[in-house]
Amino acid sequence: MSSYQFHLTPQKVPHVKTKFRTIKTKIPAPETLSLIQETKKYGPNLMHGQLPVAWNKAIDFNVFDKAGNKWIDFTSTIFVANAGHANPRIKKAIKDQLDSDLLHSYNYPTEPRVKFLKKLLQMSPSFCEKGLLFSAGTESTEAAIQLMKMYGQHKLKDKARIDIISFQGNMHGITMGAEMMKGNPKILEVYGFSDPHVYRLLFPYPWESGGDKKYDWKARFYKDIENLKKKGMRINKVCGFMIEAYQGWGALFYPKTYIQELEKFAKKNKILITIDEIQGCCGRTGKMFVFEHYGIKPDLLCVGKGLSSSLPLSAVIGRKDILNLPEISGSWHSTHSGNPVCCAAGLANLEEIEARNLVKESARKGKILFGGLDDMKKKYPKLISHIFGSGLLAAILFKHPKTGQPESEFPTRVCELAMQKGLLMVHTGRESIKIAPPLTIHDAALREGLKVLEESIEEIIQEESSYR
Numbered sequence: 472m473s474s475y476q477f478h479l480t481p482q483k484v485p486h487v488k489t490k491f492r493t494i495k496t497k498i499p500a501p502e503t504l505s506l507i508q509e510t511k512k513y514g515p516n517l518m519h520g521q522l523p524v525a526w527n528k529a530i531d532f533n534v535f536d537k538a539g540n541k542w543i544d545f546t547s548t549i550f551v552a553n554a555g556h557a558n559p560r561i562k563k564a565i566k567d568q569l570d571s572d573l574l575h576s577y578n579y580p581t582e583p584r585v586k587f588l589k590k591l592l593q594m595s596p597s598f599c600e601k602g603l604l605f606s607a608g609t610e611s612t613e614a615a616i617q618l619m620k621m622y623g624q625h626k627l628k629d630k631a632r633i634d635i636i637s638f639q640g641n642m643h644g645i646t647m648g649a650e651m652m653k654g655n656p657k658i659l660e661v662y663g664f665s666d667p668h669v670y671r672l673l674f675p676y677p678w679e680s681g682g683d684k685k686y687d688w689k690a691r692f693y694k695d696i697e698n699l700k701k702k703g704m705r706i707n708k709v710c711g712f713m714i715e716a717y718q719g720w721g722a723l724f725y726p727k728t729y730i731q732e733l734e735k736f737a738k739k740n741k742i743l744i745t746i747d748e749i750q751g752c753c754g755r756t757g758k759m760f761v762f763e764h765y766g767i768k769p770d771l772l773c774v775g776k777g778l779s780s781s782l783p784l785s786a787v788i789g790r791k792d793i794l795n796l797p798e799i800s801g802s803w804h805s806t807h808s809g810n811p812v813c814c815a816a817g818l819a820n821l822e823e824i825e826a827r828n829l830v831k832e833s834a835r836k837g838k839i840l841f842g843g844l845d846d847m848k849k850k851y852p853k854l855i856s857h858i859f860g861s862g863l864l865a866a867i868l869f870k871h872p873k874t875g876q877p878e879s880e881f882p883t884r885v886c887e888l889a890m891q892k893g894l895l896m897v898h899t900g901r902e903s904i905k906i907a908p909p910l911t912i913h914d915a916a917l918r919e920g921l922k923v924l925e926e927s928i929e930e931i932i933q934e935e936s937s938y939r
C-alpha cells in the first residue's frame with residue numbers, strides 16, 4: 472500500500488480549459504475545503520486513499536465541483552454509472568416514480584419491481600429464471616452463499632454439504648460472509664476467526680505462467696485443489712464455488728482453461744458456481760456479463776453497481792430450482808429490497824443500455840482504450856508491467872524501474888496529478904490504477920483522458936529521477 476498522502480491543502484496548478492475539462496482554481500478548490508474537512512470530521516476517515524474532490528454534480532462522463540472545475544470521469548463513481556451520470560432516462564423514471572407517491576414497498580408486489588425483474592431476466596442468459604433483489608452488492612453475495620448452502624443441504628439432501636470454495640484476495644463486499652470468502656488476514660483477525668467451512672484457492676495470476684503460452688492451467692487447478700484437500704477440504708462437503716468475475720484491483724481475469732476446468736470439476740461433483748458480477752456486469756467489460764468471456768455456465772450471478780447506474784440496487788439471479796428452494800421462502804426480509812424508486816431506475820438503466828447498444832459500445836470503445844494503454848506500456852516498459860481488462864474496464868500495473876517490484880507510490884502520484892489536470896481515475900492504493908469510464912463516454916473524451924494520463928506519467932518521471 473502506498474504511504475503517499477494526497478495534498479489536502481489547495482495546490483497551485485496550471486489552469487485547463489478544453490471541451491471536456493476545466494481546472495480554474497487551486498486543487499482541491501479552496502471553496503470545497505470545508506466540505507472535505509467536515510466529511511472527515513463527522514465521519515470516519517473515509518477520505519483515506521480517496522482523491523480530494525468534493526462532487527457537486529456529475530453529468531454523463533463529467534464530474535463538477537462547486538468552484539466550476541470539471542473532470543473527465545474514468546471511474547463511473549465506483550463502476551456504477553455505466554449509462555452515464557444523471558442519465559436523463561433514469562432521472563425521468565425516478566421523477567415519475569416519485570410523483571406516483573410510492574417511495575417504499577417492502578416485499579409487497581409493485582409494478583416497478585415486476586417490470587424491472589422481468590427486464591433483467593430477459594436481458595440475462597436463459598439459466599437465469601428468477602431473481603432476488605437487494606440494495607447493496609454485499610447483501611447479494613451473502614444471499615448467494617446461503618443459497619448454495621441451502622441447496623447442498625436440502626436439494627442434495629446432505630446436511631454436511633455446506634463448504635464453499637472461494638479465492639484468496641477476491642472482493643465480495645464487507646459483510647461477514649463476504650469477508651470470510653475474501654480471506655484478508657487483517658480482517659479475519661478483527662473477527663477473531665476464519666470460517667472453517669470456507670476454503671480459499673490461490674488466485675491463478677496470469678504472470679505465474681512466466682509468459683509460457685502452453686502453461687498447464689488445468690494442472691494448476693488440480694494441484695491447488697489437492698492443496699485444499701491437505702488442509703481438510705472434502706469434495707463431497709462442498710456445495711459451491713464463490714468466484715469474483717475477475718480479481719478487482721488488477722482487472723485480473725482467470726485463464727480460460729483454468730476456469731473451464733473448474734466448471735467441469737464443479738459439474739462432476741454437483742458443486743454450484745456463483746459468479747460475483749457486481750463490478751463487471753451490465754456491459755462494463757464489453758459483454759453484458761463477465762462470465763460470457765469464459766464460455767462457462769454458472770448457476771447463480773450476483774449483480775449490482777451498473778445494474779441501476781445510480782440508486783442502490785443489487786440482485787442474485789439464476790436457476791429456478793435454487794431460487795425456489797422452499798427454505799428461502801419467507802426468510803429473505805430485507806427492508807429496502809425491491810424499492811420502487813430503485814427498481815424504476817434499474818429498469819430505465821437496462822432500457823438505456825439496450826437502446827443505446829452500450830454493451831457493444833463498451834467493446835468498441837475498449838479498443839480505443841486498450842490501443843492507448845498498450846502504446847503507453849511500449850513507451851514505459853520499465854514502469855508499466857501489465858495492462859489488464861476488457862471493454863471499458865482496465866487496470867495498469869506499475870513496477871519500480873530499478874527493482875522491478877510492484878510500485879504503489881507512483882500510481883498514487885499519477886492519480887493525484889491527473890486529478891489536478893481534470894481527469895479522475897480509480898486509485899487503488901496498490902500498484903494499480905483502474906479505469907472505468909461511463910460506457911457513454913465520447914471517443915474524443917476517452918482519447919483526451921488517455922493523453923492526460925500519459926502526460927501525468929511523463930511529468931512524474933521528469934520530476935523524480937528514481938523513476939527513470
Ligand SMILES: Cc1ncc(COP(=O)(O)O)c(C=O)c1O
Pocket residue numbers: 606607608609610612642643644645715716719747748749750775776
Ligand atoms: C466484485 C464485488 N463484489 C461485491 C461488492 C460489494 O458491493 P457493495 O459495495 O454494493 O456492497 C463489490 C464492491 O466493490 C465488488 O466489486
